[in-house]
Amino acid sequence: MGNIVANLFITLDGVYQAPGGREEDSEGGFNLGGWQAPVSDDESGAAIAAGIARMDALLLGRKTYDIFAAYWPQQSGDIADTLNRIPKFVVSSSLSDPAWAGTTVLPDAAAAGGLRDEYQQVHMFGSGVLIRSLLEAQVLDRLHLWLYPVTLGQGKRLFDAGTVPSTFLLAEPVRSYPKGAVSLVYEPAGGVETAEMAAT
Numbered sequence: 001m002g003n004i005v006a007n008l009f010i011t012l013d014g015v016y017q018a019p020g021g022r023e024e025d026s027e028g029g030f031n032l033g034g035w036q037a038p039v040s041d042d043e044s045g046a047a048i049a050a051g052i053a054r055m056d057a058l059l060l061g062r063k064t065y066d067i068f069a070a071y072w073p074q075q076s077g078d079i080a081d082t083l084n085r086i087p088k089f090v091v092s093s094s095l096s097d098p099a100w101a102g103t104t105v106l107p108d109a110a111a112a113g114g115l116r117d118e119y120q121q122v123h124m125f126g127s128g129v130l131i132r133s134l135l136e137a138q139v140l141d142r143l144h145l146w147l148y149p150v151t152l153g154q155g156k157r158l159f160d161a162g163t164v165p166s167t168f169l170l171a172e173p174v175r176s177y178p179k180g181a182v183s184l185v186y187e188p189a190g191g192v193e194t195a196e197m198a199a200t
Contacts, residue, residue: 001116002118002120003116003120003121004122004134004140005121005122005124005142006123006131007051008126008131009036009125010147011035011147011152012148013153015157016155016156018030018035019034020033021034025063025067030156032154035150039149039179039181040179041179047175047177051123053078057088057123058087059090059122060088060124060127061127061128064130084101088100088102089105091111091130109136110137112130113134128157128158140188143186144185145185145186146181147181149179149180149181166190167191168187168188169187169189
């Protein structure tokens with residue numbers, strides 16, 4: 001069985017909106033798009049590219065899909081070649097005629113779980129709403145956070161009110177990069193247990 005892996009570029013205060021460019025996603029009046037590039041470096045870029053090269057399917061929520069579909073078909077290079085070549089899946093209740101070649105529409109997060117029977121490495125980018133839905137449906141295998149040394153004070157946050165209480169286990173060694181980014185890979189590990197801290 002394969003894995004569904006969510007890759008998310010995120011700030012210290014939990015914002016994942018529009019890391020890649022100023023015009024990427026201005027929803028809600030967000031005006032700090034493009035915050036990732038100044039704190040990126042060659043090492044972290046190579047690690048991200050290596051992860052993309054291992055993918056054999058791409059899974060996205062509707063809003064991120066629209067951003068990707070408008071950008072990547074017009075690009076070239078290794079990353080673009082991979083994203084344009086592999087099968088793409090978008091979870092949407094309203095999209096009926098996807099424009100990006102090789103795209104299949106899925107009705108909900110539970111249906112996305114079936115992709116693990118067909119593909120080994122199903123990767124996601126962005127799609128915070130879908131990440132939360134996959135966690136709730138218990139079909140997300142790994143959460144790969146690329147944490148950047150930036151705070152924004154505004155924008156879409158991954159975990160907000162209504163998040164299902166969950167515990168995660170660190171699945172890979174923590175990696176840090178020259179400009180301060182940190183790679184954190186977690187696996188869901190069930191609900192939250194509580195206890196009193198023992199006095200020392």
